Amino acid sequence: MPDLPHSPAADRNKEPILEVLRCVFGTRGAALEIACGTGQHAVFFAAAFAGWTWQPTDMESDLFPAITARSAQAGLANVLPPLRLDVLAPQWPAPPAPAFAQPLDAVYCANMLHIAPWATCSGLMRGAARHLAPGGLLVTYGPYFEDGVPPAPGNLAFDESLRARDPSWGIRRLEDVADEARRAGLALRERHALPANNLLLVFEA
Numbered sequence: 001m002p003d004l005p006h007s008p009a010a011d012r013n014k015e016p017i018l019e020v021l022r023c024v025f026g027t028r029g030a031a032l033e034i035a036c037g038t039g040q041h042a043v044f045f046a047a048a049f050a051g052w053t054w055q056p057t058d059m060e061s062d063l064f065p066a067i068t069a070r071s072a073q074a075g076l077a078n079v080l081p082p083l084r085l086d087v088l089a090p091q092w093p094a095p096p097a098p099a100f101a102q103p104l105d106a107v108y109c110a111n112m113l114h115i116a117p118w119a120t121c122s123g124l125m126r127g128a129a130r131h132l133a134p135g136g137l138l139v140t141y142g143p144y145f146e147d148g149v150p151p152a153p154g155n156l157a158f159d160e161s162l163r164a165r166d167p168s169w170g171i172r173r174l175e176d177v178a179d180e181a182r183r184a185g186l187a188l189r190e191r192h193a194l195p196a197n198n199l200l201l202v203f204e205a
């Protein structure tokens with residue numbers, strides 16, 4: 001799909017993420033994606049999980065036509081039309097948006113927490129806790145710093161460049177993210193180390 005907006009990183013990381021999702025997702029379910037960007041992950045995972053409906057959302061709507069085109073090109077009926085969703089909003093889109101009419105099985109969010117103010121972490125955790133079914137999963141993916149783990153030089157440089165672009169951005173400390181999750185009622189269940197110094201975290205409602 002060469003004409004559609006495209007993130008090379010999303011193409012590189014989608015397979016390793018899928019490998020983990022295959023271990024944690026059941027055969028059927030409803031997933032809400034936060035900060036979907038180009039929609040590459042939405043389309044790739046919806047194709048891999050035919051028994052799931054996938055609701056892509058993002059704070060910005062400029063890439064929504066590309067997401068719709070991407071899922072139409074892939075012939076997918078299980079990708080719902082993208083919705084605007086800012087995790088900082090006190091209420092996330094209400095029914096009749098189908099993905100919000102019933103408790104969700106999964107909320108998925110890749111590469112947002114470090115490219116957004118820290119308050120988005122609490123917004124993500126609280127929103128996920130409001131919308132997940134008991135036992136439902138929040139999956140986050142991206143770079144983190146961890147206590148007792150020497151930071152990768154690449155992540156230190158990335159963190160510096162993020163903070164130079166916007167002082168409210170920056171790579172988050174896993175322990176701080178897990179604390180926000182706990183406060184919202186979510187428990188960190190799994191930590192998977194993925195290529196390029198990224199982690200996939202699984203939280204449970």
Ligand SMILES: C[S@@+](CC[C@H](N)C(=O)[O-])C[C@H]1O[C@@H](n2cnc3c(N)ncnc32)[C@H](O)[C@@H]1O
Binds near residue numbers: 110
């Ligand atoms: C680096 S992109 C990640 C896109 C995609 N998830 C990926 O991994 O390729 C960060 C995304 O976070 C979104 N974002 C930033 N702040 C947000 C917020 N408060 N609520 C929802 N999305 C937000 C941006 O609009 C952008 O699409």
